[in-house]
Amino acid sequence: MRSIDGDATTQARIRDAAITLFGQRGFAASTVRDIATAAGISPGLVIHHFGSKAGLRTACDTHVLESARAAAGSSNDPEQLRDVLTEYLSKPDEYSRELAYIRQSVVDDSAAGDEFFDAYVRLTGQILAEGLRSGTMRQVQDPLATATWMVTNSLGLLVLGRHVARSLGNDEFGIETINRIAGPAVELYTHPLYTDESFLQATRDVVSAAEPEG
Structure with a gap:
């Protein structure tokens, strides 16, 4: 999910500066003036182009989600996935800004943060x-719950990135950590951990028995 660095328009400069600051400081702590300074323009131009800080955040959300949507096409094509992973692993610093932004969005307790998470669930549902x-991919019993679990698992990795890296003996969540966990992550989706369906059936039996009659 990489910004278009060659996009030299004023709107793109403001948007990219906002993505960087929002990711570093959080949404509440990043002011319009800070963003304008980082973009090398006046605060008035930020308001002129986006109307408000909330409008700018919406534009940032849209940009990051569109980048994710563009990359999502690789989820069902092994060769495309290979290309996407190769590019990411060869240029990890170019993606760090968007990953920090996504992490802040996930932990942000607001309507905008809720919508950002929900958008990822919808996108994952489309991938399924x-x-x-x-x-x-095979048919799953509950597509919405499966999509929600997958998003929680993936985005939770960003939120807990420091702990993940530390557990694997790395100083920070970077290329070494990603290289270490990429294989096991896809392996669990490809080869079930359990050797038969007995645990799945036990869980379904309990859940079914706990459901209220309607």
Whole structure:
């Protein structure tokens, strides 16, 4: 999820400066004046282009989500996934700004933060549906719950990145940590951890028995 660094328009400069500051400081602590200074323009131009800080945040959300949506096409094509991962692993610093922004969005207790998370759930649901159509994924019992779990698992990795890195003997959540966990993450999606369905059936039996009659 990388910004378009070559985009030299004023709006893009403001947007990219905001993504950087929002990711570093959080949304509440980043002022319009701070963003304008980082973009090399006046605060009035920020308001002129985006209306308000909330409007600027919406534009940042849209940009980051569109980048994620563009990369999502690789989820059902092994060769495309190979290309996306190769680019990411060869230029990790170019993605750090967006990853920090996503981390802040996930922990932000606001309507905007809720919508950001929900948008990722919708996108993941689309990936599951496309995977089913293409034959690369199997049918799941509850697509919405599965999509929500997958998003929680993925975004939780960003929130807990420091602990993940520390557990694996790294100083920070960077390329070494990603290299270490990428294989096991995909392995769990590819080869079930349990050798049969007995644990799944036990869970379904309990959940089914706990559901209120309606």
